[in-house]
Amino acid sequence: MPPLDNKSPTRSPALIETAGLPADATLARTCRAVEVLPPEQSTSVTNTGVTNLGFAQPAQSVPGHVHQLWALDPALTFLNHGSYGSAPKSVLRAQAAYRERMERDPVRLFKYDLERLMDTTRERVAAFINVNPADVAMLRNATYAMCTILKAHPLAAGDEVLITDHEYGSLHNELERMRVEQGIVVVKAPIPFPIESPQVALDAIVSRVTKKTKLVVISHVTSTSAMVLPAGALIREMNSRGIDVLLDGAHSPGQIPTDVRALNPTYFIGSGHKWLSGPKGSAFVYVRPDMQHLFRPLALSARANKIRPERALFLRDFDYQGTDDYSAMVTLPAAIEAMGSILPGGWPALMRHNHHMILQARKILCSHLGSLFNMQPCVPDAMIGSMVTLKLPEPPEHLKSRPTCYDDALQDVLLEKYRIVVPIWRLMSTNERIIRVSAQVYNTPAEYEYLAQALKTELDIEQRG
Numbered sequence: 001m002p003p004l005d006n007k008s009p010t011r012s013p014a015l016i017e018t019a020g021l022p023a024d025a026t027l028a029r030t031c032r033a034v035e036v037l038p039p040e041q042s043t044s045v046t047n048t049g050v051t052n053l054g055f056a057q058p059a060q061s062v063p064g065h066v067h068q069l070w071a072l073d074p075a076l077t078f079l080n081h082g083s084y085g086s087a088p089k090s091v092l093r094a095q096a097a098y099r100e101r102m103e104r105d106p107v108r109l110f111k112y113d114l115e116r117l118m119d120t121t122r123e124r125v126a127a128f129i130n131v132n133p134a135d136v137a138m139l140r141n142a143t144y145a146m147c148t149i150l151k152a153h154p155l156a157a158g159d160e161v162l163i164t165d166h167e168y169g170s171l172h173n174e175l176e177r178m179r180v181e182q183g184i185v186v187v188k189a190p191i192p193f194p195i196e197s198p199q200v201a202l203d204a205i206v207s208r209v210t211k212k213t214k215l216v217v218i219s220h221v222t223s224t225s226a227m228v229l230p231a232g233a234l235i236r237e238m239n240s241r242g243i244d245v246l247l248d249g250a251h252s253p254g255q256i257p258t259d260v261r262a263l264n265p266t267y268f269i270g271s272g273h274k275w276l277s278g279p280k281g282s283a284f285v286y287v288r289p290d291m292q293h294l295f296r297p298l299a300l301s302a303r304a305n306k307i308r309p310e311r312a313l314f315l316r317d318f319d320y321q322g323t324d325d326y327s328a329m330v331t332l333p334a335a336i337e338a339m340g341s342i343l344p345g346g347w348p349a350l351m352r353h354n355h356h357m358i359l360q361a362r363k364i365l366c367s368h369l370g371s372l373f374n375m376q377p378c379v380p381d382a383m384i385g386s387m388v389t390l391k392l393p394e395p396p397e398h399l400k401s402r403p404t405c406y407d408d409a410l411q412d413v414l415l416e417k418y419r420i421v422v423p424i425w426r427l428m429s430t431n432e433r434i435i436r437v438s439a440q441v442y443n444t445p446a447e448y449e450y451l452a453q454a455l456k457t458e459l460d461i462e463q464r465g
């Protein structure tokens with residue numbers, strides 16, 4: 001058993017005894033209802049400006065049974081909602097019911113019902129991100145959405161695509177293919193981490209714009225570094241210069257207020273499975289109306305050539321992308337409904353709760369590991385949604401090549417010894433070692449205390465070699 005020095009007043013003694021063998025995270029969750037600390041600074045409400053995410057009001061307390069809404073393995077301390085999310089049980093049931101319906105009468109489902117179901121999804125998603133339903137198409141995931149947009153957007157040899165050095169891997173790979181095949185030029189704006197303010201990120205991106213910049217692609221919330229980038233200010237600036245922007249919002253709907261009409265990008269990508277907690281396979285894109293005539297799927301639908309005056313090609317293209325399991329897409333409204341019903345204040349209260357919880361998590365981690373391992377906040381509160389990334393010390397040289405099932409052997413250790421699920425990665429920009437922690441409403445402060453204790457023990461073992 002690892003020698004956990006657990007002083008958390010909220011942790012059950014039983015959990016301390018079982019810590020590391022593996023721990024029973026259900027006990028950590030008995031520490032309800034969760035009172036999350038108030039924010040350390042106030043912000044006003046807008047998601048389009050450089051700084052404010054609208055999380056100023058205090059968080060609401062959470063009903064004690066909330067973790068029971070999920071089917072997560074109770075033995076796990078699950079601190080990685082950001083990667084794959086996790087759908088509540090009610091959403092899984094709704095998806096199963098749809099699948100049964102599909103198999104009971106497949107022809108009716110595909111020939112008749114599917115279009116209406118897709119319209120319902122489109123309407124619900126469009127309302128959530130505040131755009132017209134006719135400008136939204138469903139796709140299986142953000143990776144496909146990114147590729148579809150890049151294939152559709154007009155780019156010629158020598159055109160510059162401007163990105164940051166914190167973008168997701170699939171974007172880098174897609175752009176490299178386009179560099180080789182089409183001769184586009186990829187320009188990377190370096191964003192420092194730690195960072196002082198959103199303005200620093202904005203200036204770094206804008207300073208890389210040239211006369212040849214044709215498209216800017218940025219994450220609304222970056223993947224490994226978990227920074228909320230100043231999308232509103234950047235898009236305003238690019239729109240004034242006539243430069244198109246693709247906003248990769250894989251992490252934003254459900255994590256931070258996401259008003260796409262106000263943001264006004266050329267394209268927006270959202271993930272259903274991450275912070276909306278929908279099923280896997282439920283991403284969506286917004287495409288500005290004037291670009292829709294160019295925007296075709298990677299594989300053309302058999303139904304696209306059926307001329308229907310009442311239904312635009314954009315919709316016909318994406319309503320039916322071949323025989324497939326559309327259950328994730330058509331279940332997304334159930335997820336939006338379920339997650340929005342957890343707290344009396346609906347979605348705004350949920351996002352606020354998660355934001356305050358992750359600030360508390362950061363405080364816990366830094367207070368346990370700050371002096372020993374120099375763990376410090378890297379990002380101002382105004383650039384945080386409900387994930388936080390912190391730097392970790394490098395392991396000694398001889399431990400660097402330890403085998404791992406994930407990306408870093410420490411992640412394996414945290415899972416095997418403590419049943420903690422949390423990603424330990426390298427920053428896309430500088431390759432530094434980091435940990436990214438998520439907060440979803442089922443998480444508790446006790447779980448972050450537990451992570452802090454486990455990290456303290458294991459980093460100490462690492463450093464002693």
Ligand SMILES: Cc1ncc(COP(=O)(O)O)c(C=O)c1O
Nearest residue numbers: 141142143168219222223248250
């Ligand atoms: C910023 C960003 N964009 C795109 C993706 C790709 O998402 P998916 O795996 O759902 O295709 C991710 C995945 O985590 C991401 O973090």
